[in-house]
Amino acid sequence: MKVDWTTFWPRIVESTGETVLMVIATLIFGSILGISIGLLLYVTRKGNILEKQWVFQTLNMLINIIRPIPFIIFLVALSPITRAVVGSTIGTWAAIFPMTIAASFGIARIVENNLVGIDPGVVEAAKAMGASPFQIIFTVLIPEALGPLILGLTFVTISLIDFSAMAGTVGGGGLGHVAMTYGYQRFDGSVMLVTVVILIVLVQVAQWLGNTLSRKVMRR
Amino acid sequence: MIEFKQAVKTFRLGKREVTAVNDVSLSVAQGEIFGIIGFSGAGKSTLLRLVNMLERPTTGSIQVQGVDLATLSQKDLRKLRRRIGMIFQNFNLFSSRTVAGNVAYPLKLAGGAKKEVTERVAELLDFVGLSDKANDYPEQLSGGQKQRVGIARALATSPDILICDEATSALDPDTTADILRLLKKVNKELGITILLITHEMHVIQEICDRVAVMEDGEVIETGTVFDTFTNPQHSTTQRFIQSVQQDRPSDALLKEWRSKGGRKLYRVIFKGEVASDPVLSRLTQKYGVNFNIVYGSIRELQEKFFGNLLVSFDGEEESVNLLIAALKETVEIEEVEVHES
Numbered sequence: 196m197k198v199d200w201t202t203f204w205p206r207i208v209e210s211t212g213e214t215v216l217m218v219i220a221t222l223i224f225g226s227i228l229g230i231s232i233g234l235l236l237y238v239t240r241k242g243n244i245l246e247k248q249w250v251f252q253t254l255n256m257l258i259n260i261i262r263p264i265p266f267i268i269f270l271v272a273l274s275p276i277t278r279a280v281v282g283s284t285i286g287t288w289a290a291i292f293p294m295t296i297a298a299s300f301g302i303a304r305i306v307e308n309n310l311v312g313i314d315p316g317v318v319e320a321a322k323a324m325g326a327s328p329f330q331i332i333f334t335v336l337i338p339e340a341l342g343p344l345i346l347g348l349t350f351v352t353i354s355l356i357d358f359s360a361m362a363g364t365v366g367g368g369g370l371g372h373v374a375m376t377y378g379y380q381r382f383d384g385s386v387m388l389v390t391v392v393i394l395i396v397l398v399q400v401a402q403w404l405g406n407t408l409s410r411k412v413m414r415r
Numbered sequence: 416m417i418e419f420k421q422a423v424k425t426f427r428l429g430k431r432e433v434t435a436v437n438d439v440s441l442s443v444a445q446g447e448i449f450g451i452i453g454f455s456g457a458g459k460s461t462l463l464r465l466v467n468m469l470e471r472p473t474t475g476s477i478q479v480q481g482v483d484l485a486t487l488s489q490k491d492l493r494k495l496r497r498r499i500g501m502i503f504q505n506f507n508l509f510s511s512r513t514v515a516g517n518v519a520y521p522l523k524l525a526g527g528a529k530k531e532v533t534e535r536v537a538e539l540l541d542f543v544g545l546s547d548k549a550n551d552y553p554e555q556l557s558g559g560q561k562q563r564v565g566i567a568r569a570l571a572t573s574p575d576i577l578i579c580d581e582a583t584s585a586l587d588p589d590t591t592a593d594i595l596r597l598l599k600k601v602n603k604e605l606g607i608t609i610l611l612i613t614h615e616m617h618v619i620q621e622i623c624d625r626v627a628v629m630e631d632g633e634v635i636e637t638g639t640v641f642d643t644f645t646n647p648q649h650s651t652t653q654r655f656i657q658s659v660q661q662d663r664p665s666d667a668l669l670k671e672w673r674s675k676g677g678r679k680l681y682r683v684i685f686k687g688e689v690a691s692d693p694v695l696s697r698l699t700q701k702y703g704v705n706f707n708i709v710y711g712s713i714r715e716l717q718e719k720f721f722g723n724l725l726v727s728f729d730g731e732e733e734s735v736n737l738l739i740a741a742l743k744e745t746v747e748i749e750e751v752e753v754h755e756s
Contacts, residue, residue, distance in 0.1 A: 320507035325496035
C-alpha cells in the first residue's frame with residue numbers, strides 16, 4: 196500500500212523535526228562532554244600543562260574501546276543504561292542519549308587532534324606571561340584551535356544525521372524511521388526519494404554553516 | 416638581578432640522561448645587556464628558561480631580584496613571571512588575536528581595567544612603531560613586525576627583566592639590526608635588564624655589555640664584550656669571534672706570502688686609548704725599521720677603538736727584535752704562525 200501524499204506531508208515535517216532535534220541536542224550535549232574529555236586528554240598528556248599519566252591512559256583506552264563499536268550495536272548494548280537515565284528506550288530522547296555518548300568520544304578525539312596541532316611555543320609564551328593552566332585552556336588553547344574545531348564539529352554533525360537514521364530503527368523516530376518503514380518495508384519509492392532529498396538538504400545546510408563559521412573564525 | 420648558583424638541569428631522554436646545563440654560576444647585573452652565546456645544543460635555551468622557571472633546575476638555585484625561585488608558590492611564580500618579559504625566535508604570537516589583542520593579553524591576565532589596557536596597548540604599539548597595525552592579525556605581518564609585537568607584548572606588564580630566546584635568528588640582517596636597535600632602546604630608555612641567548616656573535620658585539628660563552632652545558636668564559644673580543648681565552652670563543660671579524664688572511668694566502676719571500680708577520684693589537692697614539696710609526700722610526708701593514712682593521716667595539724693589524728718589519732734583525740720588545744710595552748704583539756696544511 197502506497198502512502199497518500201495529501202495526508203503524508205505532515206508526517207514528513209514531523210519526522211524532519213525529530214531528526215533535527217536529535218542532531219542538534221546531541222551536538223550540544225556531545226560537544227560539552229566531548230570538548231571536556233578532549234581538553235582533559237590534551238592537558239594530561241606527557242609533558243603538558245597538567246600532566247597526569249593515569250588520567251590520560253584511562254581516557255585514551257576508553258575512547259579506543261568505544262569508538263570502533265558500530266553505532267547500531269552500541270545503541271542496543273547501551274539500552275539498559277538508556278532506560279535507567281531517560282526512563283525509556285523508545286522515542287527521540289531515548290535516541291539522543293546513546294547518540295550523545297557515542298558522539299562525545301568522537302568529538303573528544305577531534306578536539307585532542309586539533310589541540311595537538313597548536314604550536315607549543317604559543318602555550319609556552321602564555322605560561323611565560325604568567326597564565327595559569329585554566330587561563331591557558333580558555334584563552335589560548337580553545338581560541339587558537341577554534342577554526343579547525345568548527346570544521347571537526349561540522350563533520351560530526353553530518354555523522355549524527357547518519358546516526359539519527361539508525362536510531363530511527365529502534366524507535367527513535369525521525370526521517371530514518373519513515374524511510375525504513377514506508378520506503379523500505381513497503382517498497383514506496385516516493386517516500387524513499389523524499390526522505391533522501393531532505394537528508395541531502397540537511398547535510399548541505401550543516402556543511403555550509405560549518406564552512407562559513409570556520410572561515411569567519413580563521414579569517415580565510 | 417639574576418643569579419645562577421651552581422645550576423644543573425638534566426633531562427631524561429629514554430634511558431639516557433642528558434645534562435643540558437652543567438654547574439652554571441652567573442650573575443647578571445641590573446641595567447645591563449647580558450648575552451649568552453653558544454652553538455646549538457650548548458644548553459643556552461634551557462639556561463634561559465631557568466630564569467622564569469619554564470624549566471626547573473635539577474640542583475642549584477636561581478635568584479631573581481634576591482628571591483630564590485624554588486621557594487615560590489605557583490601563584491607567586493605566575494606573579495613573578497609578569498616581571499620578566501620573554502621574546503622568542505619564532506615570535507609565538509597568538510594567531511587568533513590581533514596585534515592589539517596580543518599586546519593586551521598579558522594585561523588582561525593581570526586583571527587590568529579595559530580603559531587602562533587600551534591606553535597601555537596604544538602606548539606600547541607607539542613605542543615599537545606599529546600603531547598603524549593594531550587591528551592586523553599576525554599572519555599579515557613581516558618577521559620583523561612580528562618580533563616588534565612580541566617585544567610590545569613582553570613589555571606590557573612593565574617588567575624589570577627581558578629575556579630573549581634567539582630573538583633575531585629568524586630575521587634577515589637588516590631586520591635584525593632594527594630589532595637590536597629596539598632592544599637597545601628598551602634597555603636605555605626603560606632601564607630594563609636584558610638577558611639574551613644567541614648563536615650569532617654579531618648580536619653580542621652589537622648590543623651586549625657582557626657575554627658568557629657556553630659549550631656542552633657549561634659556561635667556559637665570561638667577561639665584558641670588549642675583553643672577550645680583544646682577548647678570548649677559549650678556542651670556542653675564538654671561533655665565534657672569527658665569525659664576525661676575520662683576524663687573519665686565509666692560510667693559502669699566508670703560504671703564498673711566505674713562498675714569495677715575504678717576511679715574518681706579526682699581529683699587533685691596539686686597545687682603547689693606545690689606538691690614538693702613533694706608536695708604530697714612532698717606534699719604527701726610533702729603531703730605523705720600516706713597517707708594512709699587510710692585513711687588519713681598526714674598529715669600534717663598545718665605544719672603544721680596537722685595532723688588530725698584521726704587520727711585517729723590514730730592517731736589521733737586531734733592530735727588529737729591539738723594536739718588538741719596545742712595542743710589547745704598549746701594545747700586544749705576537750708572531751703569526753702559518754699552518755702547514
